[in-house]
Amino acid sequence: MKKIINTTETLIEDMLAGFLAAEKGQIIQSDNNPRVLYKKNKTPGKVGVVVGGGSGHEPLFFGLIGENFADSVAVGNIFTAPTPDTVLEAIKEADQGAGVICLFGNYAGDVLNFEVAAELAELEEIEVCNLPIIDDVASATYEKRTERRGIAGDLFVIKEVAAAASQGFSLERCHQLGQLANKRTLSIGVGIAPGTNPMNGKANFELAEDEIEFGLGIHGEPGLERMKLLPARELVEKMFVALEGELATYPEKEVIVCVNGLGSTTMMELYIINNEIQQLLSQKGLKTVDTVIGNICTTQEMAGFSITIQSLNQELAELYQVAADSPCFFKREVKQ
Amino acid sequence: MKKIINTTETLIEDMLAGFLAAEKGQIIQSDNNPRVLYKKNKTPGKVGVVVGGGSGHEPLFFGLIGENFADSVAVGNIFTAPTPDTVLEAIKEADQGAGVICLFGNYAGDVLNFEVAAELAELEEIEVCNLPIIDDVASATYEKRTERRGIAGDLFVIKEVAAAASQGFSLERCHQLGQLANKRTLSIGVGIAPGTNPMNGKANFELAEDEIEFGLGIHGEPGLERMKLLPARELVEKMFVALEGELATYPEKEVIVCVNGLGSTTMMELYIINNEIQQLLSQKGLKTVDTVIGNICTTQEMAGFSITIQSLNQELAELYQVAADSPCFFKREVKQ
Incomplete structure (x- = not known):
């Protein structure tokens, strides 16, 4: 394998460090969990937007943190969903007092771990909505479209949901609009x-x-x-x-x-x-x-x-x- | 060869058409020469900025046309300098009455064709300065640095020269600053x-x-x-x-x-x-x-x-x- 890495053990940490170094303090790594990155600027009262998934698909997902975009990211191992702990921490970093919407590709591991994390967050009184992204028409028919996988359509769905959050829309409204974006x-x-x-x-x-x-x-x-x-x-x-x-x-x-x-x-x-x-x-x-x-x-x-x-x-x-x-x-x- | 193309004959025209389609009329193809693209918005009295080189290195060079960036591009065949005719047309499209600076990688074919084009432009009373970019330290020693090739450093040199032009600096000043950027x-x-x-x-x-x-x-x-x-x-x-x-x-x-x-x-x-x-x-x-x-x-x-x-x-x-x-x-x- 001809990849320019140090070791497979440090692969993801090295990658995140290099990404963060380029972002000049506007995107920050959580003190509690190095697999969580978040946007420095907060907007109290805004719905938080979490994205996440396995590594290896860069620049997804962390490349979507930014102004009027995602507030935090939960980073998994290579091609592996982020753990519930990681997602929970990302939810806490994204929480700005109006609930949090989590967007991720519709894969079994991601769905499970984001669901567990949402339950854990509710215990800490953060309201969470999950929105698995389902754009890949090759992966299921229209009738079974909730089983579709998420691929590059992630970009549009996340962009629009994040825009809704930035406009001050409620969690419920962000989720509705996300479902609309997802379907279309x-x-x-x-x-x-x-x-x-x-x-x-x-x-x-x-x-x-x-x-x-x-x-x-x-x-x-x-x-x-x-x-x-x-x-x-x-x-x-x-x-x-x-x-x-x-x-x-x-x-x-x-x-x-x-x-x-x-x-x-x-x-x-x-x-x-x-x-x-x-x-x-x-x-x-x-x-x-x-x-x-x-x-x-x-x-x-x-x-x-x-x-x-x-x-x-x-x-x-x-x-x-x-x-x-x-x-x-x-x-x-x-x-x- | 597993490339998604139509035919090798139409490769570059198909590529340029696809690029232009994404730019919604802000970047335009010359009526006189399909290998010349230029920025729609003109700024009378500004030094024009032309970039160019062989195809196959995308998004260079046409991806650098834009606001406070390059005014036009001369597109060559795959890994081949644009012809003098093409460069001349790019110069004419970039000309906004204050002379034109041309930036390109320091390769023999590019240097020759941009020089010929500059002479042809002078005949049409457009003052032209050429600035071959020379950032690749592996290609010649410091003493022979004017022989160095241009690689990704193109980005910074072009960005700064274009910024100088957008600030209303003279052709001579743009060229001086370009030489400074080039050296550093x-x-x-x-x-x-x-x-x-x-x-x-x-x-x-x-x-x-x-x-x-x-x-x-x-x-x-x-x-x-x-x-x-x-x-x-x-x-x-x-x-x-x-x-x-x-x-x-x-x-x-x-x-x-x-x-x-x-x-x-x-x-x-x-x-x-x-x-x-x-x-x-x-x-x-x-x-x-x-x-x-x-x-x-x-x-x-x-x-x-x-x-x-x-x-x-x-x-x-x-x-x-x-x-x-x-x-x-x-x-x-x-x-x-």
Whole structure:
């Protein structure tokens, strides 16, 4: 394994130290638990926003701490949910007196540990709502959508819930809006070459030289189909087919798009993919209000990408436009 | 070759179309030359800032077009300098009546084509200054530093020259400040695994499974030494040794740092590397004013990274602090 690390034992602590060093004191490590980072500036009376999940997907999740964004993060081991203790500490750091909403990908370990942490927090009189993110359409049908996994759509759902919190909305309202964002955020991914688990040097899946995995999960979970590599246009068309049916159920015509790289897929390819998806959206009469292109939700040096489309309604459009400022995502103030 | 493209013939046009689609009309493609992109908003009387180089290093260079940043870009073929015609058109689009400064990596093809373009522009009565960027300390000694290649230090030099232009400084002053930034910007890179040229599927260099190339150039140019993979701490220490002598010649104690990924090196690794470099800087009594961590100057899916350190003086510190806003680099307005 050719990774530039010190030891597997210190991997996550070294990584967090390097991240914190770049943030010049605006993001702080909890004295009580080194796996909890939080935003220095507090806003009394605001709903707290906790995010978290396993490590290895950087810049998710800690890269989303910031102004009008997440208040704290619970950091797990590589590809492993944060412990209930860690989540509880993240909840305490995010708590600003109006309850706390926790957002995380919908994986069994995360769901369990965030649930336990929420119960522990309630014992300490902090009201907590959990919102597992469920954007990966390849992982379950529309009927079973609460079983879907969370992938790069995390970005949009977290951004909007954090915007709701920053506007002073109640915990209940933040949760409602989060459910709305969750339902309208649809992603599909493709795996092209595996990434390597830095703890053991093992590839997270195997593929032949001319094969790709359609609908692959970010931990190498099997997709819908193993198939031959296609040109960008055909591949993106096939991906769009997996999204458009559900997308068409919403009457609104404005969308936001994220073309997310899983690690080693080049920006060149992501731009080419964006060109294809924008043409398809346009053909369907959908207008893209904003596009994010980059490596947000990765799996080490895995090659592949996902396309996320969120169908905006008025509420989501307003929340998405709220300025935000975090190490890995910046949203400009809209000039009137 | 497993890249998600349509055809090699349309590669660059597809990429530029996908980039432009995400920029919602703020960055525009020249009607006269599709390889020239420019910022929509003009500022009459400001020095124009042109950047450019070969494709394949995305998000460089077009990702640096924006407010208080580059005005236009000349886009070359994969790993190939833009043609003089393309550079000339980029100069014309950047010209706002006060002359134009062109910044590009110091490679023979780029130097030649930008020189020819400058001469052609002078014939059309546009005054042009060229500033080849020379930050890679592995590529030539201090005495021969004008022969050094440009790598990720491009970011800081371009950012500061563009800030000077946005402050209304003259072409001559922008050029002087650019030379200052150039001299004080020092980088060193390490190659860990090759990237693939998307035009022919060929790897840009070869390395054994346990080897790295110390001082490798971004096109796979040979480095200073081929060596065994080292733990992060030892490797970064060795890299710092290559920078610190020259760094110590400046009396000022403030620096800015860029930890740049070359393509498939994970953010996890880049944060770990930053942790090491920050400790070394601190031990030398140097204070890091700002840190950029990410994939700015890449070579497709090449694994590896570079460390750039710029020694700030008062002038550079002020230029660096000027707010800037481009697709791949954002600098916040400093709150007083």
